[in-house]
Amino acid sequence: MLFLLKKILPQLFTSIILEDKKNILKTSIYKNHKLISSNEKTFDKSEKLLEYVKTLNSKFLFYHTALFLNVKEQGLIPGKNDKDFERFNVGKMSLKSIALNNALIYTATEHIEYFNELFEDYGGLDFLYSPFAILYHNILKEKPNSDKITLYTYKHEHILTLIICRGIEILYGDIIFFEEELDLEFGHQEENLDNLGEDTLNDTEVTLDNFNETLEDKLNALDQFDNILGNNENDSEFLDGKDKFDLEEMDQFGNDIELCRHIVTSIEKFYKDDKYPSAFIDKALILSTKELDQSAIEFLEEETLLEIESKPINTLDSIIELMQKELQ
Secondary structure, X not given: OHHHHHHHOOEEEEEXXXXXXXXXXXXEEEEOOEEEEEEEEEEOOHHHHHHHHHHHHOOOOEEEEEEEOOOOOEEEEOOOOOHHHHHOOOOOXXXXXXXXXXXXXXXXXXXXXXXXXXXXXXXXXXXXXXXXXXXXXXHHHOOOOOOOEEEEEEEEOOEEEEEEEEOOEEEEEEEEEOOOOOOOOOOOOHHHHHHHHHHHOOOOOOOOOOHHHHHXXXXXXXXXXXXXXXXXXXXXOOOOOOOOOOHHHHHHHHHHHHHHHHHHHHHHHHHHOOOOOOOOOOEEEEEEOOOOOHHHHHHHHHHHOOEEEEEEOOHHHHHHHXXXXXXX
């Protein structure tokens, strides 16, 4: 009877991302496995989002809610035994773990308890998805060659998730949190900007040997830019035109440089740490919620000697796909 009702009546799937400055949800309504409608909304406060979810759930007999797990206390180990936690230097805090093929993904128990309590009065929380689960779901969609070792990366805002696989076998996993934006205050003084532009905006050839030095120089230049602008808060003239300093481009440059640095570091760790198999990576796939600068991809190809492909990913859509897969 229940199965028949689920075929006849519409079902609501809600995927949610809670963040400090922006809370987003996507709702998709399906009837007999066919999409009827979908909608995406953004809220400045999580309380408003939760109230919206509660109201929406009350209109459906069947509804499913999932949350993106974006806490730092989580990880992946390429093993399925409790002893593997100690081997990979995972602390003895209270953990909850689930299998992901031949690996375990884990998080602190307190986070699961907190989110379950948070949603308790708003229709409940059915699923809590780690970035590792989302990335691996998209890895399987690629139908990887069983003989090839591939580095997969997934960037969502300030979170970078990495998994290295031989086919679908997981060999390595890591998750890194970093600042997505450089948070520069936008002040205006044309003369100082023009002078600064000559020093900071010239193209710089980046090699592996001077990678960290170049990164430090660029970030110092951005700090200098911030100081100059901060001393001219009363200047109200706006900058227009391609010849002016493009703050968004510099923010994106900083993001791409951070992404490159973390990927290179992870590759080195995989190669040098004897806890991982002695095998060379054949290629890499970068999944990102924001388009990557082509120069960053070219840089990574030069420094890692890997064939690198980049594809877009939608986190909210992936969560809904995972919910449907688990409910089949």
